[in-house]
Structures are given as C-alpha cells and as structure tokens.
Amino acid sequence: MQTNLADFIKDTAAGREADAILRTCVHCGFCTATCPTFQLLGDELDGPRGRIYLIKEMLEGQAVTATTQLHLDRCLSCRSCETTCPSGVKYHRLLEIGRAVLEERVPRPLAARAMRFLLCEALPRRWIFKPAVIVGQLMRPLLPAALAAKVPMAAGGAAKPWPRSAGHQRRMIALAGCVQPILTPNTNAATARILDRLGIELVEMRGANCCGALRYHLHAQEKALDDMRQVIDAWWPEVESGRVEGFVMTASGCGEHVREYGNLLKDDPTYAEKAARIAAMTRDASEVLAAEQDQLIALLRQASAGGGERVAFHSPCTLQHAQKIRGVVEALLAAAGYQLSPVADPHLCCGSAGTYSISQPVLAEQLRDNKLAAMTAASPAVLVTANIGCQTHLQSGSTMPVRHWIELIDERLSGG
Incomplete structure (x- = not known):
C-alpha cells in the first residue's frame, strides 16, 4: 500500500521499518479469516487489516483517539495472521511500533495505568508474586467470582525432584x-x-x-x-x-x-x-527431544509403560505462529503411546496472550471457552499445552487437568 509518513517518524529507524512493512501489505484480507478477535466481533477494525489501516493513519499524522487504542489493545499479538499472510507482512513489528506511538499520544485512565504498573512490577518478581498467589488461593472462597477466576490454581501434586546428573559430557x-x-x-x-x-x-x-x-x-x-x-x-x-x-x-x-x-x-x-x-x-x-528422537524412542520401548490415553494438545500461538514449530510435540506424544484427539481450529488463540486475560477478560474468556470446547469434543483424558500462560488460563475454565506435554513424556519414561 502507498504511504506518506509524518515528519515525526519518517526519518527514524522505527519509521523506516514501519514504512517497509506497510508497503508489503496488499490489503487482501486473508488475515481476517484466521484472526481470533475478528471471528468474535466481526469488526474490520478488530482484524489485522483494519488495525494496519489504523496504524498507517496514526503514523501519517492523523488524529488518534481512545477508539484507536481500544482496537489495538484488543489484538492478542497471536500472529496467526502472519501464518496466513501471502505477502509476509511482519504484523507484530508494525503493531509494536504503532502501540509505542499510541502510548505517547493517548493517555490511559488512572485505573488502567495502575493495573499495568502492578503487572509490570509484581509478575516478574518471584518474591512478590509467590506470596500474592498463596494469599489469593487461600482467599479464593471469599473473593467475587470474577476476581477468584484470576487467581492461578495450585500446581497439581507434589513437585518431583531434579535428577542428580553426574558424568554427562x-x-x-x-x-x-x-x-x-x-x-x-x-x-x-x-x-x-x-x-x-x-x-x-x-x-x-x-x-x-x-x-x-x-x-x-x-x-x-x-x-x-x-x-x-x-x-x-x-x-x-x-x-x-x-x-x-x-x-x-x-x-x-x-x-x-x-x-x-x-x-x-x-x-x-x-x-x-x-x-x-x-x-x-x-x-x-x-x-531438543526431537533431535534425540531415536534414543528417546528406544528408552520409551524399554520402559514398557502403558499407553492409549487420549490427549488433546493446544499448540500455543508463540509455538506455532511465532516460532513456526508445528507437529513436533504431537509426534513426540504419539511416539510415547498417546492418542491425539482432534481439535477444531487449532490455529486459534486460547485467549491467554500474556496479560491479555487480565486486561481483556471478556474476550479472553470467550476464546478460552471456545478452545476448551474444541479440545474436549472428542472426550480426551487430559488436556496438554506448551506454555505456562496457556496452561493456567485453560485450567481456570476446566475441571479436567491441563498439563504441560513434557510431563506426559516423563511419566512414560518412568513407567507411569
């Protein structure tokens, strides 16, 4: 698409990068078909193509408002659109540039700023996060339902020990x-x-x-x-x-x-x-495990563990869309004797998306419930994923256990 970036950004590194990305987009609209928020809301401005236009207008110097902020905030940054895009548009980078400009142009309400500050300061610091989680779990029965749902569930079972490796080169x-x-x-x-x-x-x-x-x-x-x-x-x-x-x-x-x-x-x-x-x-x-697959399969055969359990795997967006790793976890689970249940629309986000489930709870819960419905449709015994955020978000809406796939491989090797 044609661009005419404003003076405040056109000669900066960010401006040059954004300009190149914008010119790559041919506004074909293929991205809307795989965008989770467009699927839910049906609004062009809540799809990648619409957001690209909003960012383009902002970088060209047009006025930006809280409405622009709303539509960009609703983006999950799942990058499903990048997987679909035939032109290779680096949407996530354009979004990061656009959001940075937006933060300078449109002040957030005090409550929103306070929430973001707490997330930034508390979550990365274990000495703050751990006691907060413990208190939240103890207080869960007394909390309003909406707030109680945000408290992470306690980890299932006792943590098993690390091995005492010796002599490994x-x-x-x-x-x-x-x-x-x-x-x-x-x-x-x-x-x-x-x-x-x-x-x-x-x-x-x-x-x-x-x-x-x-x-x-x-x-x-x-x-x-x-x-x-x-x-x-x-x-x-x-x-x-x-x-x-x-x-x-x-x-x-x-x-x-x-x-x-x-x-x-x-x-x-x-x-x-x-x-x-x-x-x-x-x-x-x-x-890492796929690179050692021959030895891993030999060890699994020696373990002679049971098999046949049906599992449903949710591939996180950061795995399948960002890192482009597809089918590897599924192959490892199959090699360990698990049956993979079919999951409809596996490309769609579960709604976790970092802190999205906190900042956009309504959309996040809709996406979570849709994902859980797809994962449980074939009656699996356990749900598995590959990211802590997805795991805790899905568990918040599920009575079935949601686990990391690596634990299932470990149990097979242990004869479980």
Missing part, C-alpha cells in the same frame, strides 16, 4: 522464568529428568528470571531490556566457557521472546553480539 541451560517455578514447578524438573536419561545435564542459572516478554508487551521497554540483560549476564559465562551447548525453553512464550533477543538488543553495543548468540542457541524443549 553434554550440558544445557533451562530458563526458570518468573511465574512458572511457582505455578508449575514440575515442568522444568520433568525436562531435566528426561534429558538426564538422554545423557544431557540440565541446569538453571541463578539470576536468570523473567525473560523480559511480560514488560516488553506492556510497553515498559527499558525495564524489559534490563530483564533481558540480566538473563544474558547470568548465562554468558557458561557460553563463553563453552560449557553449555544450548538453552532449553519449556514455556513457548519465553522461547519466542529469547529468540528475538538479537533483534531487540541490536543497537546495544555491549549486548548486541551476546544477545544474537544466545538467540541462536535457544531451542524449544520439543526441538
């Missing part, structure tokens, strides 16, 4: 993250047990907490970059020494963001090279 690092160690502590432990059987030691590094995605998507950009630098600082000695061969991500949302470190820190002279190297060394847990 191969070593990888897992990101602990901010909320996952509190809500689902067994996820990384299960990954460590599996990799131990494959001759790989998995460790977490002190100081590597939040990957920065949470603050980045709430437009606290400088704080997000600081989170990213902290992770790099914690990991870099291991990279520099050659003691580690890669980084394992069990939360696909974190994995997607860490893989963007090279782009996000490219203008930082101190961290650009380190960020790019770490991004290149980052793998989703499914990719």
Whole structure:
C-alpha cells in the first residue's frame, strides 16, 4: 500500500521499518479469516487489516483517539495472521511500533495505568508474586467470582525432584522464568529428568528470571531490556566457557521472546553480539527431544509403560505462529503411546496472550471457552499445552487437568 509518513517518524529507524512493512501489505484480507478477535466481533477494525489501516493513519499524522487504542489493545499479538499472510507482512513489528506511538499520544485512565504498573512490577518478581498467589488461593472462597477466576490454581501434586546428573559430557541451560517455578514447578524438573536419561545435564542459572516478554508487551521497554540483560549476564559465562551447548525453553512464550533477543538488543553495543548468540542457541524443549528422537524412542520401548490415553494438545500461538514449530510435540506424544484427539481450529488463540486475560477478560474468556470446547469434543483424558500462560488460563475454565506435554513424556519414561 502507498504511504506518506509524518515528519515525526519518517526519518527514524522505527519509521523506516514501519514504512517497509506497510508497503508489503496488499490489503487482501486473508488475515481476517484466521484472526481470533475478528471471528468474535466481526469488526474490520478488530482484524489485522483494519488495525494496519489504523496504524498507517496514526503514523501519517492523523488524529488518534481512545477508539484507536481500544482496537489495538484488543489484538492478542497471536500472529496467526502472519501464518496466513501471502505477502509476509511482519504484523507484530508494525503493531509494536504503532502501540509505542499510541502510548505517547493517548493517555490511559488512572485505573488502567495502575493495573499495568502492578503487572509490570509484581509478575516478574518471584518474591512478590509467590506470596500474592498463596494469599489469593487461600482467599479464593471469599473473593467475587470474577476476581477468584484470576487467581492461578495450585500446581497439581507434589513437585518431583531434579535428577542428580553426574558424568554427562553434554550440558544445557533451562530458563526458570518468573511465574512458572511457582505455578508449575514440575515442568522444568520433568525436562531435566528426561534429558538426564538422554545423557544431557540440565541446569538453571541463578539470576536468570523473567525473560523480559511480560514488560516488553506492556510497553515498559527499558525495564524489559534490563530483564533481558540480566538473563544474558547470568548465562554468558557458561557460553563463553563453552560449557553449555544450548538453552532449553519449556514455556513457548519465553522461547519466542529469547529468540528475538538479537533483534531487540541490536543497537546495544555491549549486548548486541551476546544477545544474537544466545538467540541462536535457544531451542524449544520439543526441538531438543526431537533431535534425540531415536534414543528417546528406544528408552520409551524399554520402559514398557502403558499407553492409549487420549490427549488433546493446544499448540500455543508463540509455538506455532511465532516460532513456526508445528507437529513436533504431537509426534513426540504419539511416539510415547498417546492418542491425539482432534481439535477444531487449532490455529486459534486460547485467549491467554500474556496479560491479555487480565486486561481483556471478556474476550479472553470467550476464546478460552471456545478452545476448551474444541479440545474436549472428542472426550480426551487430559488436556496438554506448551506454555505456562496457556496452561493456567485453560485450567481456570476446566475441571479436567491441563498439563504441560513434557510431563506426559516423563511419566512414560518412568513407567507411569
């Protein structure tokens, strides 16, 4: 499409990037067919093409209002539209640029600013988040239903121990993250047990907490970059020494963001090279296991565990659309003896989307309920996913257990 960006942005790096993205779009509308919010609302401005026009008008100097903010806020950043787009429009980058300009032009109400501040300050800090979760869980029966639904459920069962790896020549690092160690502590432990059987030691590094995605998507950009630098600082000695061969991500949302470190820190002279190297060394847990599939299958056969349970897998948007990893988890579950239940519209978001379930609760719950209906249609025994946000969001609307797929593989190898 033709563009004529305003003087305030046209000669900036962001402006040049936005201009190139806008010119890539041929406004064909294919993206609307796979946009979750357009499917729910049927409003052109709540689909990618409409939002692109809103951003274009804003960058060309036209007036922006709270209405513009509303439609951009409703976007899940799921990137399903990018999977569909025949022209390769980098919609997520255009959205980030547009939202940054919007934050400067349209002040948010005090209550909204307060909520975003609390999310930015509390969620990435375990020493704040953990006691808050405990108090919320204790108080759940006394809370209004709408508020009680936002309190994460307690992790099911006791956390199993990490293996005491010894003598492994191969070593990888897992990101602990901010909320996952509190809500689902067994996820990384299960990954460590599996990799131990494959001759790989998995460790977490002190100081590597939040990957920065949470603050980045709430437009606290400088704080997000600081989170990213902290992770790099914690990991870099291991990279520099050659003691580690890669980084394992069990939360696909974190994995997607860490893989963007090279782009996000490219203008930082101190961290650009380190960020790019770490991004290149980052793998989703499914990719790591798939690379060891022959040995893994042999171990599964030796375990002689039972099989046949039906599971329904929700592939998070950060896995299938952002990282372009499709079919890998499903193949691993099938190799472990599980039956995959069909799930209608697997490309659609579950509504979690970082903090979206908090900032847009009505739409998030609609998307969650639609996803749960699709996942349970074939009566599976368990629901599984690959991201902590999706897991807790789906669990908030389900009486069936929602688990991380890696735990199911671990149970098979343990003879469960």
